[in-house]
Amino acid sequence: MDGPVMVERDADAVEIGAVIIGDELLSGKRRDRHQAHLTEALAEKGLELAWVRIVGDHAGRLTQTFRETLVSGAEVFSFGGIGATPDDRTRACLAEALGRPLAPHPDFMALLEERFGADAWPHRVRMAELPESASLIPNPVNGIPGFSCERHHCVPGFPVMAEPMARWVLEQRFPDRDAAAGAVEETLRLENVTESRLVPILEAMEAAFPDLRISCLPRMDRNAPQVELGLRGPRARVTEGQAALRQHLIAGGFLSH
Template sequence: MTIAFGLVVVGDEILAGRRRDGHVVHIGAALAAAGHVLAEAVMVGDEPEPLEATLKRTRSAGRPTFVCGGIGATPDDLTRSAAAAAWGRPLVEHPEAVALLEARFGDAARPHRIRMAQWPEGAEPEPNPYNGIPGFRLEDHYFLPGFPEMAWPMVDAVLARDFPAGEPERVVAVRVFGVGESELVEPMEAVRASHPGVRAYSLPSTGGAGIELGCRGQGGEAAALETLLAAVVERGGRWEPLEGAGPASG
């Protein structure tokens, strides 16, 4: 069964352009490979009110959600407290997380690093294979570090453990020349109506590079694209294979 996921990326550095986000691309691809879909991705800064409001909304959406960033020990790491506020629960020290931090840092775990073990009441640990400092799970939300080298293996582990793989989505596509995107609107609408579960899409380009025209689905996408290609030819256009996707010849 295909499951729709959410993603929240936390950090002023992302919004200010000081760091480039990679979570959307990587996690979206990981979900697609597992037969699921990333339905929503939100970026929010290190401010308590917007972060709390975002988590309240994603909680109410009722979909599993990855939250990346803001679970460290410094004053600008506000995801733990925002999650506690969004769920209406106190922050408490989780015994297992405390033990992991004390084993790693010894006496230096307190007074500051131990904050990373302060989670909303009822949260459970999410193992971090990179350095052993866990994230946490609260209902259907998975709170992970912002560092890709930590977060991405944790996402893979969550998917393998909690979400049986579905049928991966397939994409077939070509590059179309000689027709305008507006001329493809009606054929695309017809394909969506006649091929349930298939999504037709077009991605225009500049500089004479044509239009990427394709279909996505878990069955029937190749037949749907053939229907679109017939409409392209009828309108005087032509098409070429798109490397890595679509029919093998034009």
């Protein structure tokens, strides 16, 4: 079976996604903490999270999710499902999505045998059965690694382990990036204005600055409508966009000089 065709992206256009796995998240038994930790770690590299998928332990749905994320060309962090119990399906589902077999990773096998001896068999060794060509992600907490394969970086569902492992991956993948490489955001709050009145201005801004993310967040304060306008993107373009936005608002009577 042939694997998916991965999209190649420009080196400066990095898309980051996350797949967070577990029925317990969908049922409400546990609350997700991975998104917040990953967002913080990405910010330190001047990167942002583009999307998040929360998926249960259903094998077919998880495999389909990986098929879709693989062809996106994104760097994807996958949280959970890499243990040794029957509901840990990340390895098998990613391998199926890739069209590759599972195979014992020799370094992982050696680590398990050294640490657990005969107790590594027959269950713990399942954790070392990884998609062909996978590489290991070190685990500083308990020493049981995660793995990377085709821009997908699979770490445990325990946040105390997942967070340092994700940071290690980011350092390996983006060693020369820091927070200064990231986008900046500027906001402007308007009083006694409803967002519907700003639609023509926002449309004009989107046409003039397609490379910026323009947000419009309505607020209520003491029964008076407010709107917070935001521009996010490269610093120079945000500065340029903010000046243009102010001119539009002045012309429309929403701001004074």
